[in-house]
Amino acid sequence: MSSVCDGGATVIPGLPNDVAAWILSKVPYSHHARLKSTCKSWKLLLSSRSFLNSLNKRNRLLCIFPQDPSIASPFLFDPNALAWCPLPPMPCNPHVYGLCNFAAVPLGPHLYVLGGSLFDTRSFPIDRPSPSSATFRFNFHDFSWEPRAPMLTPRGSFACAVVQGRILVAGGGSRHTMFGAAGTRIRSVERYEVGRDRWVAMDPLPGFRAGCVGFVGGEGREFWVVGGYGASRTISGVFPVDEYYRDAVVMTVEGGAWREVGDVWGDGERVRVGKIVVVDDDGCPTLFMLDGNEILRQCTVIETSDDTTLIQTFWDVGLLLDLTLCHFLLPF
Numbered sequence: 001m002s003s004v005c006d007g008g009a010t011v012i013p014g015l016p017n018d019v020a021a022w023i024l025s026k027v028p029y030s031h032h033a034r035l036k037s038t039c040k041s042w043k044l045l046l047s048s049r050s051f052l053n054s055l056n057k058r059n060r061l062l063c064i065f066p067q068d069p070s071i072a073s074p075f076l077f078d079p080n081a082l083a084w085c086p087l088p089p090m091p092c093n094p095h096v097y098g099l100c101n102f103a104a105v106p107l108g109p110h111l112y113v114l115g116g117s118l119f120d121t122r123s124f125p126i127d128r129p130s131p132s133s134a135t136f137r138f139n140f141h142d143f144s145w146e147p148r149a150p151m152l153t154p155r156g157s158f159a160c161a162v163v164q165g166r167i168l169v170a171g172g173g174s175r176h177t178m179f180g181a182a183g184t185r186i187r188s189v190e191r192y193e194v195g196r197d198r199w200v201a202m203d204p205l206p207g208f209r210a211g212c213v214g215f216v217g218g219e220g221r222e223f224w225v226v227g228g229y230g231a232s233r234t235i236s237g238v239f240p241v242d243e244y245y246r247d248a249v250v251m252t253v254e255g256g257a258w259r260e261v262g263d264v265w266g267d268g269e270r271v272r273v274g275k276i277v278v279v280d281d282d283g284c285p286t287l288f289m290l291d292g293n294e295i296l297r298q299c300t301v302i303e304t305s306d307d308t309t310l311i312q313t314f315w316d317v318g319l320l321l322d323l324t325l326c327h328f329l330l331p332f
Helices: 016-024 029-035 040-047 047-053
Strands: 061-065 075-078 082-087 096-100 101-106 110-114 117-119 133-140 144-150 159-163 166-170 189-193 197-201 213-217 224-226 228-237 240-245 248-252 258-261 274-282 282-290 296-304 309-318 325-330
Touching: 016 040, 016 047, 029 040, 029 075, 029 082, 040 047, 061 101, 101 159, 101 166, 133 228, 159 224, 166 213, 166 224
Parallel strands: 159 213
Antiparallel strands: 061 075, 061 325, 075 082, 096 117, 101 110, 110 133, 133 144, 159 166, 166 189, 189 197, 213 224, 224 248, 228 240, 248 258, 274 282, 282 296, 296 309
C-alpha cells in the first residue's frame, strides 16, 4: 500500500506509509468519513482502490434504508464495531416521492438501487402507486451516486441477486407499503450487464409472482426465486387478501430455462419473513433479519455436558429502529 498516496505524501509523520496504512486499516470503515477531513493524504489513502480492497476480509457491513433514499440518507452498519455511517441521499426527482419496495445489491465497489414503487405527481389518479424502472449506482471510492440504464420493465417487490457478475431481477409489481394488498404482478425477468450498462430480457417466470425473494444456489450457477404472492382473493367480497406461494422456481444461468420446485415451507410454518442477510465472520456466519421495526440477530448457544452436546438457535432483538427496508451484506 506504499503507492496509495499520490506524490509520495506522508500519511503519518515519522512512520513509513505502509505502516501508517496498516494502522488506519484497523479503523472500522464506518468511521472513515470523519477521518478523511483530517488531511489531504488521509483522504487520498482512505479513498484509494488498493486500500479499500485491503479491507475486504475485515469489513462486512449492513446497508439500511430508513425510508425513501432520495429523502433520507441510507446508513451503513458495522455489526462488529457497532458503528454507523451515513451515506449521501440518492439523486432526487421532484416529480416522484415515497419510494419503497426497491432492491439494493452490492457488486464490486458499488451499491445498486433498483426499481421500487412510488407516487408520481404527473400520473392520474395521483394517489395510485406506480412501479419504477430507475437504476442508481453508488460508488464507495468517491462517495457519489450516478444514474445507470433503467430496467426494461418497471417493478417493485421483486426477486434480485448477483449471479456470475450480473444482476438478475425477476417478477415484481406495483405494490406500495401504504397499501396492504392490491397492486400489479408481472412475470418478466431481466439481467443487467455491468460493463455494457444495459438490461437484457430473459425467459419469464412460469407464473405471475411479486413480493418474492431471490438468491444464488447451485454453486453460483442457479437463480432461485422463492415465495411471494400471485393470485388474490377477497374477504366478504370487499377486502383484498394475497395468496402467498410456498414453492420456488429455479433458473439455470447457462440454459436460461425455469424449473419448478416443491414447497419450501411446511404446514404451519410462516411463509412471510423479513429480509435476511448473512455476515460471514471468519467462517462463523451470523444471520440478521428485519421483522417490522426490529433488526433480529440469530444467536447460537452450545452447551456441553458429560456425554451430550446441545445446540440452541434463537433470534435475539439486536436493535430497534424505525425502518421500512433493510438489505444486504456489503463486501468491498
